[in-house]
Amino acid sequence: MSSESHEQPTDGVAKPTSDELATPARNDIEPAEPIENPGLPEHLPRPTDVDPKLEKRAERQVAGMFTAAIILTIGFCVAYFAIPKDAEIFGWFSLNLALGLTLGGALFLIGIGAIQWAKKLMNDHEVIEMRHPARSSDDDREAALEVLDEGVSDSGFGRRPLIRRSLIGAVAILGLPAIVMLRDLGPLPGNKLFHTVWRKGMRVVNDVSGIPLRPGDIEVGQLVNAQPAVFFETDSHGHALFHGTKLLQAKAKASVIAVRIRPEDIKPRKGQANWDVDGIMVYSKICTHVGCPISLWEQQTHHLLCPCHQTTYDLADGGKVIFGPGKRPLPQLPLAVDAEGYLIATSDFHEPVGPSFPEVNQHRD
Amino acid sequence: MTETASPTATPLKDTNFGKKSAGPVEWLDDRLGLAGVVRKNIRKVFPDHWSFLLGEIALWSFVVLLLTGTFLTFWFQPSMAEVPYNGSYEPLRGLEMSQAYASTLNISFDIRGGLLVRQIHHWAAALFMAALMAHMLRVFFTGAYRKPREINWLIGIGLFAVGLIEGFAGYSLPDDLLSGTGLRFVDGLIRSIPIVGSYLEFFVFGGEFPGELIIARLYMAHIFLLPGILLGLIAAHMLLLVYHKHTQWPGPGRTEKNVVGYPMLPVYAAKAGGFFFVVFGFTALMAAVIQINPIWTYGPYNPSEVTAGSQPDWYMGWVEGAVRIMPNWEFTIGPETFSLNVFIPAVLLMGLLFTVLAIWPFFESWVTGDKKEHHLLQRPRNAPTRTAFGVAGMTFYGICWIAGGNDIIALKFNLDIFTITWLARIGVFVGPVIAFIITRRICISLQRKDNDAVLHGYETGIIVRSPEGSYAEAHAPLPTDVAYTLTARPRVPELTAPEAEDEDGVRNPEGRKARLRAWAKRFFYAHDVDKPTREEVVESEHHFHDEVYPPHDFPDDFSGVSETGVPKHH
Numbered sequence: 001m002s003s004e005s006h007e008q009p010t011d012g013v014a015k016p017t018s019d020e021l022a023t024p025a026r027n028d029i030e031p032a033e034p035i036e037n038p039g040l041p042e043h044l045p046r047p048t049d050v051d052p053k054l055e056k057r058a059e060r061q062v063a064g065m066f067t068a069a070i071i072l073t074i075g076f077c078v079a080y081f082a083i084p085k086d087a088e089i090f091g092w093f094s095l096n097l098a099l100g101l102t103l104g105g106a107l108f109l110i111g112i113g114a115i116q117w118a119k120k121l122m123n124d125h126e127v128i129e130m131r132h133p134a135r136s137s138d139d140d141r142e143a144a145l146e147v148l149d150e151g152v153s154d155s156g157f158g159r160r161p162l163i164r165r166s167l168i169g170a171v172a173i174l175g176l177p178a179i180v181m182l183r184d185l186g187p188l189p190g191n192k193l194f195h196t197v198w199r200k201g202m203r204v205v206n207d208v209s210g211i212p213l214r215p216g217d218i219e220v221g222q223l224v225n226a227q228p229a230v231f232f233e234t235d236s237h238g239h240a241l242f243h244g245t246k247l248l249q250a251k252a253k254a255s256v257i258a259v260r261i262r263p264e265d266i267k268p269r270k271g272q273a274n275w276d277v278d279g280i281m282v283y284s285k286i287c288t289h290v291g292c293p294i295s296l297w298e299q300q301t302h303h304l305l306c307p308c309h310q311t312t313y314d315l316a317d318g319g320k321v322i323f324g325p326g327k328r329p330l331p332q333l334p335l336a337v338d339a340e341g342y343l344i345a346t347s348d349f350h351e352p353v354g355p356s357f358p359e360v361n362q363h364r365d
Numbered sequence: 366m367t368e369t370a371s372p373t374a375t376p377l378k379d380t381n382f383g384k385k386s387a388g389p390v391e392w393l394d395d396r397l398g399l400a401g402v403v404r405k406n407i408r409k410v411f412p413d414h415w416s417f418l419l420g421e422i423a424l425w426s427f428v429v430l431l432l433t434g435t436f437l438t439f440w441f442q443p444s445m446a447e448v449p450y451n452g453s454y455e456p457l458r459g460l461e462m463s464q465a466y467a468s469t470l471n472i473s474f475d476i477r478g479g480l481l482v483r484q485i486h487h488w489a490a491a492l493f494m495a496a497l498m499a500h501m502l503r504v505f506f507t508g509a510y511r512k513p514r515e516i517n518w519l520i521g522i523g524l525f526a527v528g529l530i531e532g533f534a535g536y537s538l539p540d541d542l543l544s545g546t547g548l549r550f551v552d553g554l555i556r557s558i559p560i561v562g563s564y565l566e567f568f569v570f571g572g573e574f575p576g577e578l579i580i581a582r583l584y585m586a587h588i589f590l591l592p593g594i595l596l597g598l599i600a601a602h603m604l605l606l607v608y609h610k611h612t613q614w615p616g617p618g619r620t621e622k623n624v625v626g627y628p629m630l631p632v633y634a635a636k637a638g639g640f641f642f643v644v645f646g647f648t649a650l651m652a653a654v655i656q657i658n659p660i661w662t663y664g665p666y667n668p669s670e671v672t673a674g675s676q677p678d679w680y681m682g683w684v685e686g687a688v689r690i691m692p693n694w695e696f697t698i699g700p701e702t703f704s705l706n707v708f709i710p711a712v713l714l715m716g717l718l719f720t721v722l723a724i725w726p727f728f729e730s731w732v733t734g735d736k737k738e739h740h741l742l743q744r745p746r747n748a749p750t751r752t753a754f755g756v757a758g759m760t761f762y763g764i765c766w767i768a769g770g771n772d773i774i775a776l777k778f779n780l781d782i783f784t785i786t787w788l789a790r791i792g793v794f795v796g797p798v799i800a801f802i803i804t805r806r807i808c809i810s811l812q813r814k815d816n817d818a819v820l821h822g823y824e825t826g827i828i829v830r831s832p833e834g835s836y837a838e839a840h841a842p843l844p845t846d847v848a849y850t851l852t853a854r855p856r857v858p859e860l861t862a863p864e865a866e867d868e869d870g871v872r873n874p875e876g877r878k879a880r881l882r883a884w885a886k887r888f889f890y891a892h893d894v895d896k897p898t899r900e901e902v903v904e905s906e907h908h909f910h911d912e913v914y915p916p917h918d919f920p921d922d923f924s925g926v927s928e929t930g931v932p933k934h935h
Contacts, residue, residue, distance in 0.1 A: 032898075032899040033852065033853075033899065034819065034852045034896055034897045034898060034899050034901065034902040035819070035845065035848050035849045035852050035899075035902060036849070037617060037618065037620065037849060037853070038617045038618075038845050038846055038849055039617060039618045040617060040618030040625065041617050041618070041846055080477055080478065085453070085474065085475065085477060086453065093480060095477060095478075095480075096480045096481050096484075096652075096653065097653050097654070099477075099478050099481045099653070100481050100484075100485075100649055100650060100652050100653020100654065101650065101653045101654075103481070103646075103649045104646045104647070104648075104649030104650035104651075104652070104653055105646065105650070106646070107642045107643075107645045107646030107649055108642065108643060108646030108647065108649075108650065109646070110639070110642040110646075111639040111640060111641065111642030111643030111644075111645075111646055112639070112643065113639070114635045114636070114638060114639025114642065115635065115636055115639040115640065115643070117635055117639075118631070118632050118635035118636045118639070119636075122631050122632050122635060123631075123632070124627070124632075126625050126626060126627065127408070127410050127625070127626065127627065127628050128410070128618070128623050128624070128625050129409070129410040129610070129623065129624050129625075130622060130623050130624075131610055131621070131622050131623060131624060131740055133513075133738060134513035134608070134609060134738065135513075182568070185568040185569070185571060186567040186568040186569070186570065186571040186572050186576075186578075187567055187572055188564065188567060189563040189564060189566070189567050192573055193563060193573075207669060225669070227669070243447065243461070244446070244447035244461075244577075245445060245447070245575070245576065245577040248575050248666070248667070248668055249572070249573045249574065249575065249576070251667070251668045251669050252549075252573070252574055252575065252668035252669075255668065255669035285669060286668075289553065289693075289706070289707070290549065290550045290552070290553025290554065290688070290707060291549045291550070291552060291553045291574075291668075292546060292549060292550075292671050292675075293668065293669050293670055293671045295671070296673065307671055307672070307673040307674070307675060307772065308546065308550070308671065308675055309685075309688055309689045310689060310771065310772065310782055310783075310786065311693075321693060323783055323786075324689075324693065324786075325688060325689060325690075325691045325692070325693050325706045325707070325710075326693055326706070327693040327694070327695035327704070327706055328695070354553075355552065355553035355556050355557070355704075355707070356556065356557065356695060356702055356704040356707075357556040357557075357562045357563040357566070357702070357704075358556075358558075358559060358560055358561070358562045358563060358701050358702055358703075359563060359700065359701070359702070360702045361697045361700075361702045362700050
């Protein structure tokens with residue numbers, strides 16, 4: 001991996017020959033270099049080379065830094081045991097500050113000390129090493145080809161195409177198991193991306209308290225973060241129906257927002273005319289761009305802005321995208337009021353929620 | 366300059382240390398036979414320049430990442446199983462969260478020094494990518510990737526690409542609200558892949574987003590697969606560096622055939638070894654005083670929550686920006702929907718960047734027809750078209766990156782976010798073109814300035830009044846070393862049109878390709894100012910004798926005067 005290094009006779013001024021200078025040929029006539037390479041400049045001694053006092057001082061500096069590093073490292077150990085974990089200073093975690101400053105300081109000083117040593121005290125005579133072309137010598141190339149030839153012809157790899165081809169085939173097809181075995185990385189999507197937990201008659205509840213929403217709870221211009229009631233329900237043993245990963249997966253699709261807009265401002269999408277209740281509309285909270293939950297609401301303009309990539313929806317206009325990189329309108333949940341006066345869904349979303357995927361515009365049940 | 370040992374030093378083998386270690390060293394060499402390798406490499410010469418330090422920062426921050434990352438694995442639990450938190454961070458106690466998040470809180474609050482190491486790890490990752498990219502730009506703008514170093518350039522691109530993914534995998538692990546939002550973005554990104562998007566999504570996440578496997582899978586990639594690849598690539602990168610020997614800047618005594626600098630032992634052992642401690646110390650000091658990724662303030666991941674101002678780590682910012690400014694192109698052909706609004710900026714664009722970077726050295730050598738080895742670096746001004754391309758690329762990247770923070774900019778400067786987005790949309794196309802033109806002109810002007818300095822000397826700061834009463838600034842010739850360095854660059858090659866027909870009127874079968882290549886070459890070298898000829902330099906020397914204030918009257922170490930009349934020195 002390495003090449004020989006010839007250190008040139010080192011009285012510095014090694015006059016290079018003119019062919020050492022890189023000048024692409026121009027019509028095979030090398031124009032002379034405007035100024036000839038003057039060779040390495042004379043080495044000038046550093047102050048520490050000529051003044052023993054300065055040399056001693058540099059030595060003390062280096063050793064001083066290394067010593068300070070020792071002290072700081074001991075300080076690190078003391079701080080580790082002495083400072084309680086929850087102590088704070090100026091709003092900082094004292095332990096983190098103390099450990100970081102001592103450890104960082106010690107490391108930094110060791111580094112600076114070593115560099116100072118190299119710069120002030122170590123020999124600073126520049127050394128010249130010759131380069132060699134990266135390629136191998138012609139001899140090596142020929143010899144390599146020869147032994148390669150020998151090896152290949154010994155094997156008969158070239159002479160026996162039957163063996164060669166079947167071997168290549170056998171090894172190549174091994175790629176198949178490598179791919180096939182990845183099949184169980186996950187299930188197939190099936191219809192999962194087309195459905196959420198919303199069902200006919202499921203109440204719309206406040207996302208934090210789980211209290212069902214009534215039309216009177218939402219004023220014009222207001223936005224309420226909501227969830228399907230099923231997330232707050234328990235089974236007969238008192239365990240939540242949805243928890244852990246299952247809850248997160250369901251929430252990633254079923255989260256909604258409820259807004260109230262003056263009915264006369266609403267321009268519903270085709271076929272969604274009666275999906276509101278007195279101007280209250282429930283939309284998916286999941287952006288159709290890459291799936292961030294959307295919540296920046298401008299009540300004057302009834303625009304909803306996604307904080308991630310600024311796709312902006314007009315909720316009065318059927319959730320249409322009016323700006324940004326998202327394309328599909330925000331899916332709306334058809335809404336009604338049940339016998340007790342609470343907001344309920346009349347069905348699941350009629351279209352997939354969340355980021356687009358290749359089958360998003362297919363119709364599946 | 367005599368041999369490097371100082372006259373008072375005793376040879377190593379006569380010192381106490383040398384006598385004691387002779388036995389073990391012999392034992393080792395009897396078995397490993399390393400003397401040959403040591404002889405060849407221990408005094409290997411490396412040239413000195415500040416810009417050669419950038420790659421070293423990347424290397425050392427990688428070592429810091431390995432050390433601190435190992436420490437973090439002692440406590441981190443890559444599981445998405447939901448557990449109630451009962452650690453010592455009061456505000457989150459009792460909340461249900463993934464084990465990944467709970468154990469990250471544990472590292473931050475209950476393991477002494479855990480927060481420090483976590484913050485060193487994160488800062489070192491940000492520094493790793495920054496140093497890596499700065500190093501790459503250095504290599505690009507100085508032409509260090511030219512033959513024989515093209516393969517090392519490709520390895521570097523590999524490091525860049527894997528480093529991006531490694532960083533992303535890392536900051537996704539804590540499973541806090543911010544990192545979960547990043548994963549949601551990746552979910553949308555995977556879905557946007559035509560035809561197979563939803564299948565890939567289910568395979569990657571092991572089911573529907575977020576599933577319960579992604580953290581464990583990313584963890585494997587983050588601590589085993591990707592660092593392994595990085596380590597291998599870094600090893601190859603370093604071996605090739607040693608084999609090719611480092612490039613150097615042109616200057617007196619420096620040629621294409623030699624390398625001038627300091628030997629590895631002791632100078633670079635001390636400087637580079639010391640520099641590792643500087644990098645480690647620097648990241649530790651940052652971790653002590655500058656907070657990074659305070660995951661406890663974000664809370665556990667919840668797909669129905671997000672904080673405004675969600676940003677990825679800085680090196681992903683340009684992809685984020687590209688996604689933000691992309692128009693909403695999404696269309697359906699038959700049953701298939703194509704989400705180009707996500708697929709183009711998030712998937713294709715990164716691929717495009719790496720492809721362009723990887724192809725560049727080969728493209729440039731095809732254009733210039735230059736098949737020689739190059740070990741002397743070029744100043745960016747001496748390759749104006751390359752430099753202009755580089756700056757155009759940086760402008761594109763920079764505008765994307767700025768667009769990734771359009772919401773923060775809108776908030777802080779009280780601007781309209783839609784206006785910023787539109788400016789960025791236009792800017793990514795117009796900006797690089799403007800940057801290209803301006804950069805090339807600046808480079809060419811700087812070439813002229815260099816030639817001026819060589820031919821007409823430097824401005825001394827001394828104003829001379831001629832007998833006629835006119836005032837002029839006296840110029841003095843540059844010291845030979847400086848003048849030589851300014852002219853130590855390849856000449857601009859002569860540009861000829863390829864023969865369309867030979868003398869018998871037969872069409873050149875390679876005609877079209879050759880013409881294209883000639884056009885590209887002309888474009889590449891267009892307006893480059895060649896360095897002066899020897900005749901011009903000789904001619905110019907006579908001028909100085911005609912000047913009213915002949916420079917040979919200056920003292921030897923004179924190099925002009927400052928604005929206040931104080932003599933300066935070179």
